[in-house]
Amino acid sequence: MKNTLLAAASAIFATALSFAPAGAQEAPEKVTVGYLNLVNAQLVTKHLGLMQKHMPDVEIEYIKVGGGGDMLRAIAADQVDFGGLGNPPTAIGVTRGLPIKGIMVLNMLDYVEAMVVRSDAGIKSFKDLAGKKLAAPFGSTTHYLLLQALTDEGVDPASMEILDLRPNDIAVAWVRGDIDAAWFWEPNLDKAVKNGGHIFMTSGIMASRGYPTWDVGVVMNEFAEKYPDYVEKFLAAECEGIDYWLGNPAETAQIIADELELDLADATRMMNGTEMVPCDKQLTAQYLGTTGDIGQFADTLVATAEFLASQKRLPKVLSREEFADFLKPGYLEKVVGE
């Protein structure tokens, strides 16, 4: 619980610091980017050194974060300037008043996140999961989709054992044969598929059923107030990474293979299981929308928050306006406009 203490201490410091006049537009000494351990264009941006290219005068530090829960803690403890969050952790963070703003779409989740079942466990429908052992990282996009799918299919989650495991632990437990099904993501998902499992449901199918899941890029409020130019530089770098991903699939697959130490074939499949949204398209109603007219991401956040509140994981549900206020497409508008 060191993090809580650290967070308390940093909160006190942050309060003290906020009285200092904001230095207008000097460069930060260092920019810390927390990136999630999943497959998206942030790997391209990182691999090609695009962040460094757009801010040559600044030291860039990349921190790999395992999942949304860890990212929330990193944000609460003020250990990153930029981060990435799936919709459930975002709903949690915004409701709990974390000082962050959503500035871009990192990725839309298709079959890069999927539910894998043990092929010899005889699971043909969600009802067959009764009495089985399942795993998902609690509080993540896949935990949300798992419970959402069970609710839709009319299956009581209490009829099965759902365990909270981190993706790498799921892979270990799967190989040992401790669990029968798991909903999680690449690159670890593949280890389960290759060890006697097959894909039963994907996050992409759930998106078509009205439950889109995504990861949004966030910036710490304090950083954005102090260095708005650098938020735009960050976005310019990430947009260049996305364009590279969309324009050079073969090279991108190779980059993913290098970054995650995978076979090229696996990297290609994972890449195709993730939908990257070009930066100009991110400003349409299906995604962030525009400054005056925030898009569907706000609706997904409301739906996610309602769901989490029904799980008693959230004390209250914020309004659409409050979630819309978290989304700030303004920085991206400037970058796309240039």
Place this chain on the structure above:
Amino acid sequence: MSQLSPRSRALVLSTLSVALLIGGWIFVTETGIANDLFLPGPVAVGKAFVEVATEGYQGSTLLEHVGTSLYRILVAFGFAVVVGIPLGIAMGASLDAHAFFSPLVEFYRPLPPLGLYTLLVMWLGIGEESKFALLFLAALPGIVITTIQAVKSIDPVYVRAAKVLGASWRTVLWEVYLPAAGPTILAGMRISLGFTYTVLVAAEIVAATAGIGWMIWDAAKFLLSDVVIMGLIVLGLTGMALDLAMRGLGRLLMPWTR
């Protein structure tokens, strides 16, 4: 305060330190110095306590969470006592036993529990076994090392005298080693139990669905800091209660230490 007996003086001072802590807590939360996301006030924590005690947290009531954790701790600690005390006496009484076992104990003792845990999960799985094993490994060295010290510090004259008078090995063990080393061993057990407690949250991170450590970990993930702080307070209080019980047991078993 000089007219107070040492006992009531101690009571006053203890009350004062607790009052200062709670007073400080109320002060920083009421004045808004601390962000209530990171440090909720006593009222919010009290509410969380009532809610979890009556309605439960994610399927288990507070009592069930505490019970699950205490079961894990006591089983693992019990095993550590059963293995650790004989091992410590052997290592303390015999140079050969010491030479044989000490590299093993000394090697794994400083390893961080979380590093060990990854291996334990791979070997023993995500069930209770790996949790017991981690807690057991955390509890063991403290008991072994203090037992060695306790046995070594016994005046060898006692042992020789007993042997000269015809005492068997068993008599020497029960009538000389254990009574003389008992108080130090008990102190070691108290320290060891405290250390086992510090590993509890780590042990319940992987695939637990109940337990006070898991509750703290899960609540932290959802930024429910009132539940986190409440859990820590409960953990601390149960730890103190266990320690008190152990001291009581010590006085009962070893009346000469009173």
